[in-house]
Amino acid sequence: MTKEHENYRELVWRLAKTDFKLRYHASVLGYVWVILKPLLMFTIMNFVFSSIFNMGGSGNPYYPLELLTALLLFQFFAEATMTGMMSLVSKAQLVTKIYVPRWTIVLGSTMNALFIYGMNLIVLAGFFVYYHKLPSFAGISMFVIYSIILYVLAVAFSFLSAPFYVRFRDLGNTWEVLLQLLMYSAPVVYPLSLMPLKIQGLILMNPFAFLIHFAKQALIYNHYATFGHFILLLLGIVFAVFLAFLVFRKYEKTVAELI
Amino acid sequence: MNKTEKNTEIAISVKKISKKFLIPHEKINSIKIAFINLFHKKTFESFYALKDVSFEVKKGEFFGILGRNGSGKSTLLKILAGVYTANGGEMKISGLVSPFLELGIGFNPELSGRDNIYLNATVLGLTKREIDEKFDSIVDFSELERFIDQKIKNYSSGMMVRLAFSVSIHANREILLMDEVLAVGDSNFQSKCLREFARYKEMGKTVILVTHDIGTVQRYCDRAMLLRAGEVAMIGSAEEVGNEYIYQNMSDEEKRIEDERRKVKPSQVI
Numbered sequence: 001m002t003k004e005h006e007n008y009r010e011l012v013w014r015l016a017k018t019d020f021k022l023r024y025h026a027s028v029l030g031y032v033w034v035i036l037k038p039l040l041m042f043t044i045m046n047f048v049f050s051s052i053f054n055m056g057g058s059g060n061p062y063y064p065l066e067l068l069t070a071l072l073l074f075q076f077f078a079e080a081t082m083t084g085m086m087s088l089v090s091k092a093q094l095v096t097k098i099y100v101p102r103w104t105i106v107l108g109s110t111m112n113a114l115f116i117y118g119m120n121l122i123v124l125a126g127f128f129v130y131y132h133k134l135p136s137f138a139g140i141s142m143f144v145i146y147s148i149i150l151y152v153l154a155v156a157f158s159f160l161s162a163p164f165y166v167r168f169r170d171l172g173n174t175w176e177v178l179l180q181l182l183m184y185s186a187p188v189v190y191p192l193s194l195m196p197l198k199i200q201g202l203i204l205m206n207p208f209a210f211l212i213h214f215a216k217q218a219l220i221y222n223h224y225a226t227f228g229h230f231i232l233l234l235l236g237i238v239f240a241v242f243l244a245f246l247v248f249r250k251y252e253k254t255v256a257e258l259i
Numbered sequence: 260m261n262k263t264e265k266n267t268e269i270a271i272s273v274k275k276i277s278k279k280f281l282i283p284h285e286k287i288n289s290i291k292i293a294f295i296n297l298f299h300k301k302t303f304e305s306f307y308a309l310k311d312v313s314f315e316v317k318k319g320e321f322f323g324i325l326g327r328n329g330s331g332k333s334t335l336l337k338i339l340a341g342v343y344t345a346n347g348g349e350m351k352i353s354g355l356v357s358p359f360l361e362l363g364i365g366f367n368p369e370l371s372g373r374d375n376i377y378l379n380a381t382v383l384g385l386t387k388r389e390i391d392e393k394f395d396s397i398v399d400f401s402e403l404e405r406f407i408d409q410k411i412k413n414y415s416s417g418m419m420v421r422l423a424f425s426v427s428i429h430a431n432r433e434i435l436l437m438d439e440v441l442a443v444g445d446s447n448f449q450s451k452c453l454r455e456f457a458r459y460k461e462m463g464k465t466v467i468l469v470t471h472d473i474g475t476v477q478r479y480c481d482r483a484m485l486l487r488a489g490e491v492a493m494i495g496s497a498e499e500v501g502n503e504y505i506y507q508n509m510s511d512e513e514k515r516i517e518d519e520r521r522k523v524k525p526s527q528v529i
Contacts, residue, residue: 010381021374094382099356256337
C-alpha cells in the first residue's frame with residue numbers, strides 16, 4: 001500500500017537524538033544531569049544501606065560498586081520501559097497526522113535511555129578505578145552482553161505495552177509501582193547472598209533479577225552463570241520478543257483512532 | 260505519445276471504501292471502567308465516516324476534495340496516507356505518497372528552525388544526505404534565512420507554515436496529500452505555493468488537495484470530488500463540483516434560516 005518509507009534507520013536515529021536534545025533543554029546544568037542524577041541517587045542509597053543497614057559491613061568492601069552497577073542497570077531499564085510504553089501517546093502527532101511505521105516511534109523513544117546509560121558507564125568506570133578493581137576481559141564482555149539483553153527486554157516490554165497504554169493510561173502509574181516492586185525483588189540494593197538459599201533460586205527465575213545479579217557477579221567477582229541457565233535466559237528473551245512482535249502487529253493498527 | 264500514455268495511468272484507485280467508527284457511550288480509558296464494563300453490556304454507536312467511496316485519480320492530476328465539516332474528507336485522506344485502516348473496500352496506490360496531512364508534523368517549538376527542518380524532513384522520508392543537499396533550497400523557499408537558528412517557538416504562525424511547507428515540497432514524492440494547508444500564510448506566499456503546485460503538475464506529480472476554498476479548487480484543480488455525510492455526492496470537473504458545492508451550501512443555509520424562522524415564530528407574540 002502506501003507504506004514505503006526507506007529511511008527507517010535514520011528516522012529512529014533522528015527521533016532518538018531529538019529526545020536527547022530536548023530532555024535537558026531548559027535546565028542550567030543540562031547534560032550534567034545525565035551523570036549527576038544517578039550519582040545523587042547512589043549517594044543516598046549507599047548512605048542508607050551501607051551506614052544504616054550496614055550492608056557493606058558484612059565483609060564486602062565492594063558493596064558500593066555492586067550498588068552502583070545494579071542501580072545504573074535498574075534506572076536504564078526503568079527509563080527505557082517508561083518512555084517506550086508512553087511513546088505512542090507522547091508522539092501522538094506522528095501517529096495521527098502522518099504515516100510513519102509505528103515501531104520506529106517506539107524504538108526511537110527507548111534509545112534515549114540507552115544514551116544515558118552509555119554515559120553513566122563512564123562514571124561506573126571511574127568508580128572501579130577508585131576502588132582499585134580491574135574487571136577481567138571476560139567479565140566486561142559478559143556485562144556488556146547482559147546490558148544488551150536487558151535493553152532487548154526493555155524494548156520488548158515497550159512494544160508489548162505501548163498499544164495498550166494508548167487504551168489504558170492507568171498503565172503508567174501501574175508500571176511505576178511495579179518497577180519499585182521489581183527493584184526490591186531483585187538484588188539491586190542487597191546482594192543475592194543475603195537471601196536464604198531456597199529463595200535465591202526463586203529470585204533468579206525473574207529474568208530482570210538474573211540479569212542484574214550476574215552482571216554484577218561478572219563485572220566485580222568474575223563469577224558467571226552456568227551455560228544452561230544462560231541459554232534458558234536467552235530462550236525466555238526470544239519468547240518475549242516474539243510475543244511483543246505479535247501483539248504489537250495486531251494492536252498497532254487501531255492506535256491512530258484511539259489516541 | 261509518451262506524455263499521453265503517462266496521463267492515462269492511474270495513481271490512486273479507491274473502490275468502495277468505508278470507515279466505521281465505534282463511538283462508545285461511555286469512554287473506556289481506565290482499567291476501572293473497563294472492569295466495570297465487563298459485567299455490563301457495552302453500548303456502541305457505529306458511525307460511518309465514509310460509506311462506499313470510490314474514485315480514481317490519474318497520474319499528474321490535480322484532484323480536489325470538497326465537503327463541509329464532518330463530511331469525511333480528512334478521514335479519507337488519512338486512509339490514503341495509511342494512518343487509518345479502512346473497513347472493507349479496495350485501494351491501490353502507485354507511487355510514493357508524501358504522507359503529510361498537516362504541515363510541520365513533528366515540529367518541536369523548543370528546537371531551532373534548522374533542527375526542525377532535519378526532523379520534519381526525516382519524518383517525511385528523506386535521508387540525511389538528501390536533506391543536506393536540499394537544505395539551502397528549503398531555507399530559500401521559506402524566506403527565513405535570518406531566523407533559521409532561532410527556536411521556532413519564537414516564529415509567527417505564518418513563518419512556521421512557510422518553513423513546514425517548504426520542507427514538504429522538498430520531500431519529493433509522486434503523490435502529495437494536503438489537508439487545508441494553505442489556510443495560514445499571507446496571500447503572497449499562498450500564490451507562491453500554488454505556483455509550486457502548478458510546477459508539480461508539469462512534472463507529472465499527483466496532488467490531492469482537501470479544502471473549503473472553492474476558489475483554489477476551481478482555479479488549480481483538474482477534477483474534484485464533493486463529499487457529503489461520508490458519501491460521494493459528485494465527481495466531475497473542478498468547475499462543476501465547485502458550483503455544486505456552493506449551491507448545496509446555499510440551500511443548506513436557506514434550510515437553516517427557514518428552520519430558525521419556524522422555531523422563532525410561535526414565541527413571537529406580537
